[in-house]
Amino acid sequence: MAASRGVASFRLPPLPTIGEIIKLFKLRAEKQLSQNFLLDLRLTDKIVRSAGSLKDAYVCEVGPGPGGITRAILNAGVAELLLVEKDPRFIPGLQMLSDAAPGKVRIVHGDILTYQLDKTFPKHLEKNWGDDPPDIHIIGNLPFSVSTPLIIKWLENISRRDGPFRYGRIQMTLTFQKEVGERLTASTGTRQRSRLSIMAQYLCSVHKRFTIPGKAFVPKPDVDVAVIHFTPLVQPQIEQPFKLVEKVVQSVFQFRRKYCHQGVRILFPEARRLEKAEQMLMLADVDPTLRPTQLSMYHFKNLCDVYRKMCDEDPDLFVYNYRHELREKRLKKANFKRTVDDDLI
Ligand code: SAM
Secondary structure, three states, X not given: OHHHHHOOOOOOXXXXXXXXXXXXXXXXXXXXXXXXXXXXXXXXXXXXXXXXXXXXXXXEEEXXXXXXXXHHHHHOOOOEEEEEXXXXXXXXXXXXXXXXXXXXXXXXXXXXXXXXXXXXXXXXXXXXXXOOOOOEEEEEOOOHHHHHHHHHHHHHHHHHOOHHHHHOOOEEEEEEEHHHHHHHHOOOOOOOOOHHHHHHHOOEEEEEEEEEOHHHEEOOOOOOEEEEEEEEOOOOOOOOOHHHHHHHHHHHHHHOOOOXXXXXXXXXXXXXXXXHHHHHHHHOOOOOOOOHHHOOHHHHHHHHHHHHHHHHHOOOOOOOOHHHHHHHHHHHHHHHHHHHHHHHO
């Protein structure tokens, strides 16, 4: 990797440091926007190297802020870099980087949660799903409040092969709060195994590249940060619609310390809950006394396949929602109590 960076034909000309850019454009980090900047060039380089070779690649950086990672991406010899930044204060500093790398940078002032990445890259980069990943990478150090909903949204895009993934199995290198990174990569039987582990790993090969101590950021966040790399799998480990997988996985992990049959039960309306849950577990060949964290991907695949069959046989089943039922029950109880109280007054 070092060699490929060595032959990169492009290097940025001397520029003010990121610290100077921050001062020049008065880019005070907004705490309420969870802005923490990475100024250490060794770390920004390490993040970019962990994405793989970017020579002549098309890259989208999400949340570039003052541009530390952006510089490392440009120095890796990319063909083109798209920057999507929500906070307008950063645009002039990014424009300065763009001027230093003529014709390479496109800046979008926008929100990555709503910005459409499905027509952003040249059409010739499109690959078939079964081919090697296209020469397109997504890289970003976003606020944690954005990176988690964003990865869920992108996982759903991967399952449908739409959004940015209509170009093929685009690789992503993103930062997360260390604990979230541990959940994303957790294997069967570990304490961190959770809903996020299954949702990410049934669709992607997910690897932690390294951890960045919180003290490397300015201002310092309360937590350490994990750099996670995702490559969408050619063959998802569960071949059912994303929403169905999400429902099964969410229900199973609803009671994460209890036996898994507790979570499976809430997939079914109360009247036939016990019988149906028992049937589902038996057909899926899952021991009802395993804890949710002990279930392997194979178990989840079987559970989703069996649940899908049950939904096909009973069209009302998929729309059944335990939480709505619970909420309605609570509401009814509260209304009843209010009526009784009113009667007593
Ligand atoms: N990447 C820079 C770095 O490592 O120094 C900045 C990191 S800071 C934690 C997060 C950046 O993401 C900020 O520049 C913030 O304005 C931007 N951001 C936050 N939410 C965003 C969103 N929804 N879409 C695009 N950018 C966003």
